[in-house]
Amino acid sequence: MTEKHRVRFEPVGIEVEVDEDQTILRAAAEQGVMLMHGCKEGQCGSCKSFVLDGDDLEHDRYSTFALPDFEAEEGYTLLCRAHPYEDLTIELLNYDEEMIRSGLPIRSATVGVVSNDNVTHDMRRLVVRLIEPEELRFFPGQYVDFAVPGTGETRSFSMANTSTADGTLEFVIKVYPGGLFSEYLDTKVQPGDRLEITGPFGVFTLRDGRDAPLLFVGGGAGMAPILSLLRSMAERGVDRPATFYYGARTERDLCFDDELRELETRLPRFRYVPALSDAADGAWAGATGLITDVVRTSETDLSGVDAYVCGPPPMVEAAVELLPALGVDEKRVFYDKFTTTGDDG
Known part of the structure; x- marks a missing residue:
């Protein structure tokens, strides 16, 4: 058995115990401490933090785009890849104290496939029913990890529904050629099949207690968490x-x-704006162009807005750069950016 170590997070004063074979992020999640994170794979940098005290820690493989070598040398770390080998004190650089303390402990569950239907030519609506346990609590906008049968790998997908009150979970999943899970979903998954999931994860959740206007920007399967937030x-x-x-x-x-x-009828102050980047036949009467370009030309002042962005990584990166230029406080831009496998990622 490996040893456990205490990790204290400042400036919030929260401590967790972390086993050496766990990452700090995973251990915190298991104890209901919801730290900022995104991909959990060392790719996005959402969980980047600074080690204030202690230096005996090791990292699983990560991208130097998320943590450049010079930052690692200065004492920065990625909580999703870091394993402690002594007690540590860590300064959180990106956090929401209310969110941290509202976390739900992650759980593993077995689910049965209810349906697996096309919603577009390359996206599936997957509905599963919880078998054990019969309920899995989550906040709208969060995601779970699916175990990919026979591989030892997992893939992350956001829930599109708002709760498991009826025992089900709903997902919108884009099928990528060669995608480790999505191709399996496209060619093999049938109603009645059983799958293993773990969660919930993610901080792409609606911050309550605010009257700020909301701006959602999505593309592809980024529809799922935004739909969950709107339904909620x-x-x-x-x-x-x-x-x-x-x-x-x-x-x-x-x-x-x-x-x-x-x-739009149930939420009187809600507006849905779909846009097409390829509307060459002229039959489309709505907005055209890349969605970030549509936002740029449609919105002149987004001061005081809370923005939520989810979709393909290039779209997310463009939106995260654009929104502060239009007036959104950088700390009020919330986003999920998932890496992909297959020909498109």
Whole structure:
């Protein structure tokens, strides 16, 4: 058995115990401490922090784009890849104290496939039912990891629904050629099959207690967590000005249009703006262009706005750069950016 060590997070004063074979992020999540994170694979830098006290820690493989060598030498770390070998004190650089203390401990669950249907030519709506346990609590906007059968690998997908009150979880998953999970989903998964999941993870959740206008920017399977947030707003009667810009290539890449239009009636101050980057036939009467370009031309002053971004990594990177230039406080830009496998990632 490996040893456990105490890791203290400042400036919030929270401590967790971390086994040497765990990452700090994983141990915190298991104890209900929700630290800022994104990919959990050392790719995005969302969990980057600074080691104040202690230096005996090792990292699993990570991208130097997320943690450049010079930052690592200065004492920065990625919590999703760091293993402690002594007690540590860590300064959180990106955190929401209310969010940290509201975390739900992660759990493993077995689920049965209810349905696996096309919503576009290359995206699936996967619905599963919890078998053991029968309930898995999560906040709208969070995600779980699916174990890819026979590989020892996992892939992360956001829930599109708002709770497991009916025992089910809903996902919107883009199929990539050669994708480790998505190709398996496309060619093999049938109703009745059993899958293993672990979660919840993620901090792409609606910050309550604020009246700030909301801006959602999405593309591809980034539809799932944003749809979860919008559905939650409708269920709870959250009356905040909100706009959802969703980018697709052609009309056949759009999904959930009818529901989003219906949400415009349930949420009086909500507006749905789909945009196509390839509308060459001229039949499309809506917005055209890359979704970030549509946001740039449609919004002149986003001061005081809370922005939520989820979609393909290039879109997320462009939006995260654009939104502060339009007035959004950098600390009020929340995003999920997942890495992909297969030909497209």
